[in-house]
Amino acid sequence: MDSELQEIIQSEKGAKKKASFDELLLREKKKAEGISKKFEATAELRQKKLEKAQAEFEKALSHLDEIDSDEEPDKKDKE
Numbered sequence: 001m002d003s004e005l006q007e008i009i010q011s012e013k014g015a016k017k018k019a020s021f022d023e024l025l026l027r028e029k030k031k032a033e034g035i036s037k038k039f040e041a042t043a044e045l046r047q048k049k050l051e052k053a054q055a056e057f058e059k060a061l062s063h064l065d066e067i068d069s070d071e072e073p074d075k076k077d078k079e
Contacts, residue, residue, distance in 0.1 A: 019027075
């Protein structure tokens with residue numbers, strides 16, 4: 001660091017540790033397992049959302065059936 005300019009003139013990075021082949025394989029295996037878990041979690045969440053949407057749809061249909069059955073006696077009274 002230059003004391004007059006208060007700027008860094010040169011910096012040196014430490015030597016990068018070289019990983020062994022076994023360490024690299026282990027790291028890649030952990031990444032693959034993590035990706036697999038995320039995929040499974042996403043698929044499970046999608047399935048839950050689909051089930052919830054199906055339940056809401058069936059609920060809406062049952063309300064529609066109730067409304068239709070309530071209106072039918074009125075139609076007969078008007079005739």
